[in-house]
Amino acid sequence: MKTVNFGIDLGTTNSLIAKYENGVHEVFKNPIGQKQTLASAVAFRGSRILVGDKARDLLEKDPLNVFTCFKRKMGTTDRYFAKSIDKHVSPVELSAYVLKELKNFIHTGEQIEEAVITIPSSFDTVQSNATKTAGQEAGFKEVYLLQEPIAASLAFANKNNLELNETKKWLIYDFGGGTFDVALLQINEREMNVLDNEGDNFLGGMDIDNLIIEKLLIPKLEPILNETKLWDQFKEPNNPLQKLYFELLFRAEETKKELSRFDATEIDIDYAEKDIYTSIEVTRADFNNLLAPLVEHTINFSKKILDSNNLTSADIEKIIMVGGSTLIPYVREQVEKNLAIPIDTSVDPTAAVGIGAAYYAGSKLSNLKPSEPENNTIKAEKATDTELIVDLIYEKNTKDLEELIAVAINKNINGYYRITRKDGGFDTGLVALENGINIFVDLLQGQVNTFSLKIFDNNQTIIYTNDTIHINQGKYNIQGQLLPNDICLEIDDVQYNVTRLESIFNKNTVLPLKKTLYKSASKTILLGSDDKLQINIVEGDGNGLPSSGLSIGYIEISGKELEQDLIKGTDIELNISVSESRDIAVDVFLSSCDQEFSNTFKPTERYISSSKMENEIRVVTNKIERELAKKDNTDNYELLQKFKTIEHALIELQIELSLLVDNDVTDAKFKIDNQKRSLIQQYDLLTRHKDLDNDISEYKSEVLAVKHHLSTTNSEYYQDQFNKVIANEKAFINSGNKYLIRSKIEELNAIRNAMFTADDTNFIGPYIHYKTLDNYPDKNKAAMLIAEGDKALENRQYNVVKQIVYQLANMLPNEKPKTSFGNQDKTGLS
Template structure:
């Protein structure tokens, strides 16, 4: 049994690599300067990539060729230096450089990502690692890695049940995670985050407000900051960011700092003075944004700081004294500063890598030959993989008659010696504290010759491990709803532990002729399933293609979709339509998110206008004042965002375009949540009616329909208490369709519909009264005879000469529609 053992922290500002060896984590140092971290900076000179400190050294002489902070653009098509810059390629260069820190080759590694990274960003990270030469890449969320580092550090002792907040404020991203510590297991309960919030944003605000504005006031120059972000050459912005970084450091120790600002290109040569109070004011704005996310996380989990045992700091921005002070004062909770926040993630990544089995290892030719020579022995071992004791029991059992002795050894010198046994044995082995203890178990025959293969036993003493990684956001599919609107159906919900799998059944929404070139498309989205599609991120499309069909697809046929998502967020979908023998397998691993900036601006405008209409609608509701107040707030923020979008549409130095898109989705989510209260009671009544309708026809349901209804029952309580109008409406429509499908399996269904038509269709709604009377009389006759085939045709003709009655929420009878009659 072999383990990955190598962990990589691919950071926005700095990166690192570490290995888990013999129960300990070793951070590999840069052989050139013996530093434990590598700056995530890349310079491009012709076809050569220069990485790390060498790249940073070029900022003074050739800043235009140096790229930094590209992690925040992971999965995006970034514009810079008058050409396309691929963040995946730049990240590849960083990982390649890190791999050189190790003396031996590496084919597998655990690579960390922010917990709030979406599927596209996660896939882009995996692609960068694979391009760098890694054949096997396992992703690990950064808050989990940090917890593993803190929990497994030497000399640390915690209560058996603790709750932690991981406050991860890095150079480019922010995450806060709620983690439960229980009996050696780390369980991530929930998280919040912002992929466009980090130390880099503090620096940019310092440049704009504390450097550029004073220079404008003194020299009369206008829009200096706008000139910096619109420059094709990044030299100006890079030098100004350096001023900001230096100011942050010095003003953490003194109250005032004066420095010279020089730029030949911008014709600037002046002094700028920044005070500690001014820089603290900017830092407080950013800290408050992070604190708001903490409050949001605690609130939705019904917790206060009193229920939190400690706050764990991660990321270089947490070195700022103001942030540590404010966090401690506001939370009144232990703020753990015992570990270097810049290396905590790589330490945790290595701990995790030491517990993940590699899928690449195969038996060597020598090992294969040894097994051929020796008897293949089935040795079953039973032991606890996690222990807090000083020794642990290993139980062994084999049916081999040749096995007479066993021996247990480890690399630390423990040797049980040859022990005689018959079929079963038990042995206590000593455990080294705070490490993973690796033992080898070997069997021998009566001549004390080895038989079978060596088996490895791995027991962690006092080490914490994780209970899987949570899914950061809902994964949904988009479905057509009533009145042209679309509804999202959740496939996997946020915070479910990966890996996950689920099967669902859908009806074909249209007919498709084989080889016609037509296809059925279902949109896959990531975000909040209870909100609109506009607030979600599209990650792919399920395609049911005519060129793969052996028969025509008829509208209404059952489609089975089998979803699987791995721990590293690989999404695969198996599509089958049994009635026509259709089968297809699709893998979704998009690694780029092209942004249509005109579309973003149009969507912002659309929601600004829509809110005006919604405010008018709210005038007739009971809670109009609070709702209208929140609608005003959302609209004002959208108006501000629209102005920022117009002002920065030519920005090619920062990632503000992607931040605007992210902010737009967040505001749309707030809008969706606010209006989900409307008509919630009506939708619950529709759900109840659909359930009753199914139960009336449950006796005729086939196995697939029964499975779908049982799935609904298992989630019914959660659904009713969700207060999510769109989700309830979607499930009611799905359940109504299920009831109709079950009803359609009943050969007597046309008898029910026939009498329902007689009872419910008023005389003024009948187009041909004479023919209606004839069909009514004939229908009664064939109904008594039990001739349901002829009755079907009678019902179809009656439906054609009348206006069909609409079904109400309280109607428990059969649905009467062209669709239910099969004549649509």
């Protein structure tokens, strides 16, 4: 089996390609200019397509045909209009051009059929699939995605030849050109694992550049140019002032670099169209004030990751700084000061992600099938009597130059074994089998070592072979990537007349994943009808509102597709899997109809509607107003302040949306959507916690009530039922899942009711209560029942008293009208 070897950092502003094979690491350089990075820019000049620095250099002269920063719009329906070719191009197409250009960096002439491409850890499934599609359009037969903080951590760990005697925890702080990620890492002398990550796909160096233009340059330029609302004009498509914007963008980037070294700088602006030349001074103090909110945002993400993992700064050994924006002194100073953790800047912040991707690729086994079978691959044969079962135990990653391979076999065999290394440098020869196999094998340094195990019978006939024993020597690797968000199923909650999310796979679970679920049909779907069973897979907080998540897979089965009626309550089997590259596969089996429906979801685009966003913001702000008006909230000043903060932020987003010009060419709409989803999740978390506290209190009251009844009945049966309900109590109380806690309350209620009704004497009190009531519609019947009840009570016929209590209760007027469930079953799943 061969390894992938090639790793690519597909960046917002710059990209890079590197290779790691047989212990040798290489970052490729552009044949023209010998730079190791390629500007992520594409220009269209008639029949010519320019990629890289040449394209970026044309921004000032021909901004309508040059495109940059398209990574920020990956996974969206937005298109860029290239005037030169009279055509709209997508972010996926533009990214594919950059990837194709990177292939030209390979000076050996080697044909690359597969590669590892990095993505921000906070990329959702749609953005991830869009990146994978760009790789396929660039000609790669296989694309493997790797989260950028993981890549950066591999670059750091493998560069420094670490000697660790105990387990350490690090933060990877990745502040790049377009995105921000922070990851929590655990590492020891043998392995490295990512425990958690957070991030923002719309926070990076380009936001700093734009702030310099908007806040520092435009206020001084508007009176000189005799223009107003210059920033709004820059965002309009085809506005003649866009040339000035791109000139300012260049100047802003230079300013950022200058102020990283000096206390002040002069920005020279030469605008030929209006024959204006001017110079604007910008100080480091002005620059730092501008940066402060952005850096604070990144620090809050870092604190959040510590809090959610119950860690303090003292638990973290270091913060590894990655990404071009970490070269800014203010960023480094503030991160170290506010987090009180030493920072490490020893890794090249601009190349670390690409280098780490190559390390990962160097140990990543290819999925491509070889055109011809390898010479040493022999088909395994079965034993003649019972099936031979062979279990292998060995370290897949090691820093030692030899490693133990242990083999357990399910039956005694009179025969031999042989272990060989693929390159021929290690060979045990034929060794007699005695109680399994335990042998140290020699390893080649700094590469993946592939071994073959063969087992022979007494006649030296092969009865088992395994050619896929791979041991990575000398370099750290990651065993699987983390799922960045919960993957959920939207289901009908009949009891509460809502649809809600139910988590299938939890955030930070290691990919790939697979699970089988059994659900019930929440409504009957008749054969041939237009009614539908809807399977909606959502990415987002499993305890949150369905509207706060992102739909990433949708199967709709109508009555016209059924071969017989699907009856309410019948079982539905769901087999759901997520690949390492985040492809979602869903198989639906309807046992009552004996039918199966399947689909694999690779969504690459999602549409964002401004009007839909405005409506969602309006709905939540109205809900907040109702929360603020509730009497039980008036004394909780801390909660009220949190609600007001969220409401204020949502109103600001509403204003931003209203000010967006038609066909806004920036990514402002996507940034607003990103912030909106975050704020709605914060609101949902606040209300959920409040409801959760009430549910937990009710649960605890029910536990005490059941315990009281158990103390008087001494029933082993009910004690056993009670123990089952409260088993793993700490886990489900801390889960934050109100539906799970409500179900526990109902189970306890059922036990208490069962214990109560099992003893007829318990109905004496309720009988006396119902006897005193005078609001029975049929007073004559009530009087007859009460007379009968008095007689039964006098004769100690408590079973009769019990029946009369039920009859009196049913005669009372229904004070709480039944809720209408006419529209409850939206998905058809419960």
